[in-house]
Amino acid sequence: MATVELLSDSELSAEARAVFDDIRATRNSDYVNNFWRALAHDPATLKRTWENLKAIMGPGAIDPKVKEMIYIAVSVAHGCPYCVHSHTAAARTKGMSEAEYHELLAVIGMASMTNRLVTALGVSIDDAYQVP
Numbered sequence: 001m002a003t004v005e006l007l008s009d010s011e012l013s014a015e016a017r018a019v020f021d022d023i024r025a026t027r028n029s030d031y032v033n034n035f036w037r038a039l040a041h042d043p044a045t046l047k048r049t050w051e052n053l054k055a056i057m058g059p060g061a062i063d064p065k066v067k068e069m070i071y072i073a074v075s076v077a078h079g080c081p082y083c084v085h086s087h088t089a090a091a092r093t094k095g096m097s098e099a100e101y102h103e104l105l106a107v108i109g110m111a112s113m114t115n116r117l118v119t120a121l122g123v124s125i126d127d128a129y130q131v132p
Contacts, residue, residue: 006037015043019050026054033086065094073108 009032012020020032020040039046057067068091075083088101096104 002034002038004038004041006034007040008037012040013043016040016046019043019046022054023050035082035086065091065096068094069096069100069104072104073111076105076108077112 007016009017009020020036023032023036024030036046036050039049057064057071060067062070068087071087072084072091075087088096091101
């Protein structure tokens with residue numbers, strides 16, 4: 001359950017409406033999800049977050065599907081079910097197969113386990129892994 005009311009389009013300020021219009025145009029969809037509707041209470045944060053997300057998740061050196069898969073991994077690590085669901089849906093839209101999803105989950109699980117082990121064991125970083 002949200003800690004704030006999710007604003008409908010009719011409740012948006014002019015500033016928030018402009019961001020929603022850009023979300024819709026950028027995504028080529030009429031749908032604006034609950035995350036943005038919760039952020040709409042603070043148009044400055046809404047705009048800043050959308051602009052940053054749009055820049056980082058937009059075209060770049062990393063394939064868009066891979067970016068979404070990275071987002072899933074970080075969201076699992078941080079325990080954010082909303083982000084896991086929304087970015088899994090986005091990755092599937094960008095072509096992630098079921099086999100890729102299950103392999104991603106296996107990598108996330110393995111990394112989580114080995115991260116905890118190396119932390120618990122206090123393993124020092126090999127010289128070979130240091131930047132010269």
